[in-house]
Amino acid sequence: xxxxxxxxxxxxxxxxxxxxxxxxxxxxxxxxxxxxxxxxxxxxxxxxxxxxxxxxxxxxxxxxxxxxxxxxxxxxxxxxxxxxxxxxxxxxxxxxxxxxxxxxxxxxxxxxxxxxxxxxxxxxxxxxxxxxxxxxxxxxxxxxxxxxxxxxxxxxxxxxxxxxxxxxxxxxxxxxxxxxxxxxxxxxxxxxxxxxxxxxxxxxxxxxxxxxxxxxxx
Amino acid sequence: xxxxxxxxxxxxxxxxxxxxxxxxxxxxxxxxxxxxxxxxxxxxxxxxxxxxxxxxxxxxxxxxxxxxxxxxxxxxxxxxxxxxxxxxxxxxxxxxxxxxxxxxxxxxxxxxxxxxxxxxxxxxxxxxxxxxxxxxxxxxxxxxxxxxxxxxxxxxxxxxxxxxxxxxxxxxxxxxxxxxxxxxxxxxxxxxxxxxxxxxxxxxxxxxxxxxxxxxxx
Numbered sequence: 001x002x003x004x005x006x007x008x009x010x011x012x013x014x015x016x017x018x019x020x021x022x023x024x025x026x027x028x029x030x031x032x033x034x035x036x037x038x039x040x041x042x043x044x045x046x047x048x049x050x051x052x053x054x055x056x057x058x059x060x061x062x063x064x065x066x067x068x069x070x071x072x073x074x075x076x077x078x079x080x081x082x083x084x085x086x087x088x089x090x091x092x093x094x095x096x097x098x099x100x101x102x103x104x105x106x107x108x109x110x111x112x113x114x115x116x117x118x119x120x121x122x123x124x125x126x127x128x129x130x131x132x133x134x135x136x137x138x139x140x141x142x143x144x145x146x147x148x149x150x151x152x153x154x155x156x157x158x159x160x161x162x163x164x165x166x167x168x169x170x171x172x173x174x175x176x177x178x179x180x181x182x183x184x185x186x187x188x189x190x191x192x193x194x195x196x197x198x199x200x201x202x203x204x205x206x207x208x209x210x211x212x213x214x215x216x217x218x
Numbered sequence: 219x220x221x222x223x224x225x226x227x228x229x230x231x232x233x234x235x236x237x238x239x240x241x242x243x244x245x246x247x248x249x250x251x252x253x254x255x256x257x258x259x260x261x262x263x264x265x266x267x268x269x270x271x272x273x274x275x276x277x278x279x280x281x282x283x284x285x286x287x288x289x290x291x292x293x294x295x296x297x298x299x300x301x302x303x304x305x306x307x308x309x310x311x312x313x314x315x316x317x318x319x320x321x322x323x324x325x326x327x328x329x330x331x332x333x334x335x336x337x338x339x340x341x342x343x344x345x346x347x348x349x350x351x352x353x354x355x356x357x358x359x360x361x362x363x364x365x366x367x368x369x370x371x372x373x374x375x376x377x378x379x380x381x382x383x384x385x386x387x388x389x390x391x392x393x394x395x396x397x398x399x400x401x402x403x404x405x406x407x408x409x410x411x412x413x414x415x416x417x418x419x420x421x422x423x424x425x426x427x428x429x430x431x432x433x434x435x436x
Contacts, residue, residue, distance in 0.1 A: 012422055016414040020397040024375040042399045080421035098316030108417045148424050157242035172427045173420045179238040181260045189423040191416045196234040198409045199326045202391045203298035204230055205407040206366050209390045 011052050012079075017042060018052070019075045022068055034065030081109040087175070088147050090162040091154030092117040092132045095177060099153060101128040113145060135165070142169035149173045156180040163190070229270050230297075235260060236270070237293045240286055252283030299327040305393070306365050308380040309372035310335040310350045313395060317371060319346040331363060353383070360387035367391045374398045381408070 021042060022033070035050040042049070057074035059066050076082050089096050092115040099105075100115045114131045116138050117123070123134050133141065141147070150166035152159050152174060159178035166174060173189045176182055179196040239260060240251070253268040260267070275292035277284050294300050307314050310333040317323075318333045332349045334356050335341070341352050351359065359365070368384035370377050370392060377396035384392060391407045394400055397414040 012419050013415045016397050016418050020374040079418045080425050094320050102312050156238040173423050179234050191420050193416050197231045198411050200234050200297045201230055202409050205391050207298050
């Protein structure tokens with residue numbers, strides 16, 4: 001792996017796509033892959049892909065490309081997938097429990113240790129055996145497990161309060177599933193996973209698609 | 219509601235945030251809210267908020283602002299939340315089942331009718347009583363229910379094949395949870411909900427945060 005440089009968020013967002021493609025190539029693929037081949041496969045610009053790969057790996061050879069296995073390793077190392085990140089989740093509703101029990105995150109190095117909720121009736125263990133604890137235990141849990149990532153899955157109205165509690169517990173990065181803006185100081189990263197936004201984009205596209213048809217029907 | 223204009227994706231992405239804030243204001247809030255007040259509450263630029271709101275509602279009055287209830291209605295109507303969009307889901311693994319059983323989407327007008335999987339052992343009903351059908355039934359189901367939205371929750375290696383099948387069934391919008399780029403013709407909207415990307419951004423931020431601490435410890 002190359003010496004870590006400051007890397008822009010837009011580069012960072014493209015890396016998981018490269019990784020997924022490389023990891024899902026057929027087993028009988030040739031051992032090397034060029035930036036050009038990767039760019040063509042993903043419908044992206046060749047120059048962009050070449051620059052992105054050079055930022056995370058120095059394994060590229062002219063006219064040969066990258067050894068696929070080595071490139072996968074370099075991207076995974078860069079993205080921290082080879083280290084496990086422990087996280088806590090606040091809000092053990094339907095979405096929170098779905099995320100708590102979802103085993104697919106392990107592949108990305110994310111380990112959700114426990115969920116927290118203010119509702120005493122939710123305290124216990126979920127189907128996968130992970131603990132759901134009362135929110136009052138958040139601080140001591142985060143300190144003793146040295147947790148740095150928090151996941152917010154409470155309703156929008158309670159999301160800022162949940163984020164504030166997490167930050168008081170020493171959390172440095174928040175994955176926000178609530179459809180609201182969260183205030184946080186600059187050294188705390190808030191990453192929004194706004195499903196409502198995606199649904200809005202999809203829904204408006206469908207409305208536009210259906211419009212001409214409706215007009216024809218009249 | 220105003221006459222629908224062409225609206226950019228970036229405006230579209232901000233609307234659900236306004237909506238969530240407006241819907242979650244305390245019950246005893248004044249009936250009117252100005253673009254300035256909304257901008258301040260969300261830490262956004264006043265000019266941007268003012269322009270965005272004018273695109274979806276003509277209810278704004280100088281020095282008074284918008285009637286909150288009316289503005290909520292206008293945004294919901296614009297985003298199509300008042301119409302139900304039927305969708306099918308391909309890939310009844312952990313994530314697929316979590317989404318299938320998640321009731322929170324109703325609020326956004328999304329109704330997932332059924333999940334489809336190529337594994338005959340998964341066929342049946344999920345915990346919430348929704349059907350999981352064999353992928354062979356996708357075409358007839360989509361035609362008879364006039365489904366226009368498809369949700370892809372299969373592993374990355376099978377995502378393009380799933381998308382191709384959905385498009386053959388007349389799907390016009392795809393919500394893609396697989397961490398890969400999907401090829402689609404221009405009239406089909408692919409909205410990526412890439413959790414792997416979010417995790418990469420969070421993970422790299424945490425690595426950068428921990429670095430100085432580690433150096434001090436040495």
